[in-house]
Each structure stands twice: as C-alpha cells, then as structure tokens.
Amino acid sequence: MSANTNALDPAATTATQEEISAEISSTHEDYRQQLLAGKKAETQPRVDFAPYRSSLLRHPTKNLHHADPETIELYSPAFGQRDVHALESDLTIQHNGEPIGERIVVSGRVLDGDGRPVAGQLVEIWQANAAGRYVHKRDQHPAPIDPNFTGVGRAITGANGEYSFTTIKPAPYPWKNHHNAWRPAHIHFSLFGTDFTQRMITQMYFPGDPLFALDPIYQSITDQDARDRLVATYDHSITSHEWATGYNWDIVLTGSNRTWMEEEEGEH
Amino acid sequence: MTNTPELKLTPTPGQTIGPFYGYALPFEKDNELVNHAHPNSVRLHGVVYDGNGEVIPDALLEIWQADEDGNVVSREGSLVRDGYTFTGWGRTAVNNVGGYNFTTVNPGATDQGKAPFIMLTVFARGLLNRLFTRIYLPEDAAALANDPLLASLSEAERQTLIATREADGSLRLDIRLQGEDETVFLSYPRES
Numbered sequence: 001m002s003a004n005t006n007a008l009d010p011a012a013t014t015a016t017q018e019e020i021s022a023e024i025s026s027t028h029e030d031y032r033q034q035l036l037a038g039k040k041a042e043t044q045p046r047v048d049f050a051p052y053r054s055s056l057l058r059h060p061t062k063n064l065h066h067a068d069p070e071t072i073e074l075y076s077p078a079f080g081q082r083d084v085h086a087l088e089s090d091l092t093i094q095h096n097g098e099p100i101g102e103r104i105v106v107s108g109r110v111l112d113g114d115g116r117p118v119a120g121q122l123v124e125i126w127q128a129n130a131a132g133r134y135v136h137k138r139d140q141h142p143a144p145i146d147p148n149f150t151g152v153g154r155a156i157t158g159a160n161g162e163y164s165f166t167t168i169k170p171a172p173y174p175w176k177n178h179h180n181a182w183r184p185a186h187i188h189f190s191l192f193g194t195d196f197t198q199r200m201i202t203q204m205y206f207p208g209d210p211l212f213a214l215d216p217i218y219q220s221i222t223d224q225d226a227r228d229r230l231v232a233t234y235d236h237s238i239t240s241h242e243w244a245t246g247y248n249w250d251i252v253l254t255g256s257n258r259t260w261m262e263e264e265e266g267e268h
Numbered sequence: 269m270t271n272t273p274e275l276k277l278t279p280t281p282g283q284t285i286g287p288f289y290g291y292a293l294p295f296e297k298d299n300e301l302v303n304h305a306h307p308n309s310v311r312l313h314g315v316v317y318d319g320n321g322e323v324i325p326d327a328l329l330e331i332w333q334a335d336e337d338g339n340v341v342s343r344e345g346s347l348v349r350d351g352y353t354f355t356g357w358g359r360t361a362v363n364n365v366g367g368y369n370f371t372t373v374n375p376g377a378t379d380q381g382k383a384p385f386i387m388l389t390v391f392a393r394g395l396l397n398r399l400f401t402r403i404y405l406p407e408d409a410a411a412l413a414n415d416p417l418l419a420s421l422s423e424a425e426r427q428t429l430i431a432t433r434e435a436d437g438s439l440r441l442d443i444r445l446q447g448e449d450e451t452v453f454l455s456y457p458r459e460s
Contacts, residue, residue: 043460044281045396052284054394057319058445064455065425067402067417071378072387073456075340077332077357083347113275113458122347126292134288152292154347188286190293196332197456199389201398203283220396221281229280252277255458260273 015053015178017214023051024219031222042223051216053177069197074258076196079122080156089155091125091167099149099168101130103244106204106232107164110157112193113255117161124190125165127151132173132185141173166244172211184211184218191251198253205231206247272457279460282397287326289391290361294328297349299360301331301372308336311438312370312386312403312431316362318394319446323366327392329443330359331370331403338376338384374405374439383411383418385429390443390453399453403441404430417454425452 027049035041047059067073092099110118128134128151131143135150151170155163170185186203193199205218212218212227221227229252238246285293302309312331316324333356334340346355354373362368375384385402404412412418418426428451431439444451 040460043278045283047396049396052394052396055284055396056394057322058324058392058394059396060399060450060453061319061446062450062452064399065417065421065452067454067456069456070382070385072332072334072340072375072385075342077346077355078342078344079346080344082344111277113277113279114273115276124293126289128288135291136288138287138290150291188283188289188292196387196389197400199330199398199400200280200282201285201391202280203286217284217396220283226278226281229278230283252280254279254456254460255273255275257457260458264271 017178017180020051020178020181020216021214024216027051028219028222041225042221043226045220046222049216049220052220055220069195069257073197074195074261076121076192076194076198079192080120084122084154084156089153089163089165091149091151091153091165094150095148097148099129099146101146101149101168103166104169105164105166105238105240105244105246106187106249107162107238107246108249108251109161110163110191110251110253111161112198112253114259116256116259117157117159118193118253119157119159119161121157121192121194123155123157123163125153125167125187127167127187128170128173128185130168130171132171143171143173169206172209177216182211182214184209184215189251191253193253194256195258197257200253202251203230204249207231207234275458275460284393284396285328285391287393289328293359294361295347295359297351299358299368299370300349301333301356301358301370302354303351304371306373308373309371310374311436312372312441313438314368314440314442315366316368316390316392316443317366317445317447321447324392324445325362325364325366327362327366327390327395328359329362329368329391330357330389331372331386332357333372333375333386334378334384336373336376338378340378377408377411381411381414383408383415388443390445392445395445399445400456401443401451401453402429403439405439406430406433421452424449428452
C-alpha cells in the first residue's frame with residue numbers, strides 16, 4: 001500500500017512527465033539490480049505500478065494464490081463461424097466509404113507456451129482512428145471522429161493459429177494520467193486459448209514509437225525483452241502492392257495445463 | 269502437479285483493457301448464458317470495489333462454467349445467442365455503480381464430490397493485467413470442506429470466494445480488488 005502516498009485522483013493529478021519518468025526509471029533500476037542479484041526475469045506487467053495512477057487502488061496487495069486447475073479451468077469456450085463473420089476482420093469496409101488514414105494489415109499467429117498453434121479461437125481488436133479518437137462516449141479528445149471507421153474487429157484463428165486484420169494505423173492520443181500525457185499508438189487485442197486460464201487482453205504497439213519511454217502503461221512491464229514482445233514488426237512480405245503496408249505480430253499465451261495432463265495420463 | 273513441464277516460449281505480456289472497450293467488447297445478451305425464462309435460470313450478481321471501498325464503474329467481467337449437470341460444453345454461439353444454446357461463457361461490463369449481473373444456471377459438480385464453482389475473470393481500467401478467481405456455490409458444505417483451494421485459505425479469505433444464496437434464489441458475490449476483504453485472486457501452473 002506504500003504506493004498510495006501518490007496522487008489518488010488521476011483527474012486531479014498535476015505530476016509532470018519528468019516526475020512520472022523519474023518514478024518509472026527508479027522502478028526499472030530496482031528491477032535491474034534484482035536481475036543482477038540473480039532473480040528471474042519478469043514477463044508480465046506489474047499490477048502495482050504507481051506511475052500509472054489509476055492502478056493505485058485497483059491492484060491486489062496480496063500475492064496471487066496458487067490454484068491447481070480443476071476441470072472447468074482446463075477448457076475454454078468455443079467460438080466459430082457462427083459467432084464471427086469473415087468480413088469482421090476488415091475494419092475498413094464497415095461503412096459506406098473508405099476511412100481516412102494509413103491502411104495497414106496486421107497479421108500473425110496465436111501460439112500457446114508450448115509453441116502449439118491456437119486454432120479456431122476468437123481474436124477481438126479495438127483501436128483509435130487515424131486522428132487518435134475512439135468511437136466511445138467517454139473519449140473527449142477534440143480530434144475528429146471518422147464516420148467511416150468504428151475501430152472494432154473480430155476474427156477466428158486458422159488451423160495454424162493465424163489471424164489477419166485489415167485496418168487503419170491508429171494515432172497516439174492524450175490522456176489524463178499526468179500533465180501532457182500521451183499514449184503511444186496501439187491496437188487492443190483480446191485473446192482466448194484452449195484453457196480459460198490462458199485468457200488475456202493486451203495492446204500491440206508499432207515499432208520505433210517515440211512515446212514508449214514516456215508511457216507508464218507500456219513501462220509497467222519492467223523487462224525490456226518482455227516490452228519488446230508487444231511491438232509488431234514491419235514486414236514487407238505482408239505489405240501489398242499499391243494497397244496496404246504490413247505488420248507481423250505473434251502472440252504467445254501461457255501454457256495449456258490440459259494438454260500435458262492428458263499426455264501424462266496417456267503414459268500410465 | 270509437481271512435474272509441470274517448462275514452457276518453450278515466453279508468454280506475451282498483458283496490458284490494461286483501458287477505458288474505451290465499451291463499443292467493442294459488449295454484445296447483445298452478452299450476460300445471458302440462459303434466457304430469463306429458463307425454468308432453472310439463476311441471477312449471479314454483485315458489485316466491484318476498489319481499495320477505498322468505492323465502486324469501480326468501468327470493469328469488464330467474464331464467467332466460464334459447466335452446465336447444470338457438471339458437463340463442460342463446447343458449443344459455438346456465445347456472441348450470437350439464440351436463447352436456447354448454453355455455451356457456458358458470458359461477459360458483462362459493470363454498470364455506473366459497479367454492479368454486475370449474469371443470468372445463468374447453477375453449475376453442477378464436474379466430478380462427484382467436487383465443489384461446483386464458476387470461473388471469473390476481471391478486467392478494468394487501472395488494472396494492468398487480468399485477474400482470475402472462482403465463485404463457489406454455497407450449498408454443498410462437505411464438498412466445500414474438501415476443496416483443495418479453499419482448504420489452503422484462511423476463513424476470511426475463503427469467504428471472498430463463496431457466493432451467498434439470496435432469498436430469491438440468486439447468487440451474490442462482491443469483488444474487491446484491494447483492501448481489507450480483498451478477493452483472493454489466483455495464479456495457475458505454466459504462466460511463465
């Protein structure tokens with residue numbers, strides 16, 4: 001709870017970028033010292049990360065409690081063509097006209113921690129438009145809404161875990177975490193695995209964004225290798241002639257517990 | 269679970285759901301695992317609180333559960349509900365006062381003598397990674413007493429996972445992300 005000495009109301013906070021950046025650097029330096037002392041690398045964000053002010057009262061203070069997965073936790077809901085139409089993966093054809101902005105294709109694979117493709121599973125995305133504005137009533141950023149872009153897509157992964165979305169490159173946008181706070185451009189991804197314990201929501205970023213170092217949400221991941229896993233790669237083989245530039249981003253879920261338990265049962 | 273195999277790949281980090289999922293993730297009948305008119309329909313409800321005891325008005329919850337007979341189903345149709353197909357999964361954005369509601373059925377025990385529970389996942393602005401927990405049904409005292417997870421918790425912690433059966437038959441469980449009665453959140457093998 002020591003973190004709660006910081007400003008509690010994110011809307012009222014007057015912290016400068018320099019103050020936020022200094023807090024981030026201090027936590028990251030502590031983490032580097034931990035690594036030097038032989039601690040295991042972190043792979044996930046810290047939920048207790050004070051530079052992201054909204055996290056102060058919204059993270060558990062106790063350690064997560066270990067659970068051995070029971071039957072329901074070894075399975076995941078099933079989604080398929082009944083749930084998602086093939087056209088839902090193209091965010092540029094949902095209205096009468098072409099949305100404004102840089103047309104891109106984002107594609108990759110969903111894998112589990114054993115490298116197995118997660119086939120036939122739901123991927124959901126949502127994002128801001130090319131001006132950095134969400135179609136959401138709480139987004140008050142005075143940037144234009146694009147009548148031809150909602151920014152929501154869905155897909156069902158293929159047999160090799162592959163997915164592909166056609167969309168518009170989102171722009172950075174301001175938020176109220178601190179004075180002059182801007183989020184790096186990103187696409188939200190929602191993912192399911194073969195076990196519901198693999199459920200995750202994350203954000204994909206674009207390579208070389210100058211806002212990375214300043215962003216407390218991205219920097220809540222203390223490990224540079226782990227942060228890099230959220231950054232897509234420009235891929236010219238995905239880029240198509242006179243149509244769209246291409247990015248590749250593969251997603252790795254945690255390990256399935258059902259698969260190895262079944263294999264172990266089979267061995268006896 | 270002692271010889272859990274090592275992961276070959278490092279999992280991708282999670283990030284917060286943020287404030288702007290409202291036009292993207294909710295869908296029609298997202299919280300209706302069964303129709304209200306289903307003879308065995310049960311309301312599962314509660315409120316999501318932060319560390320100051322204030323309601324969280326922008327959390328998103330998902331549940332995943334067995335059917336009334338304890339069977340884990342594998343049926344498409346969650347996103348386009350026909351009112352007849354039980355898929356076992358539901359989603360809801362909490363309301364302006366942090367309240368959530370699902371219409372579902374009591375899950376059966378997945379194995380004889382097991383305590384039935386519903387899996388719950390919590391997402392919220394300000395929460396940097398999703399949280400998992402369980403909502404146990406309160407009735408089967410012997411099964412609850414034999415449950416390995418509950419047995420590893422203090423009485424106060426146990427109470428954060430066991431729903432209350434209200435007079436109208438509904439199940440009630442509040443979720444506290446932080447503070448004195450903080451909900452017990454779970455980690456599973458093979459997360460890293």
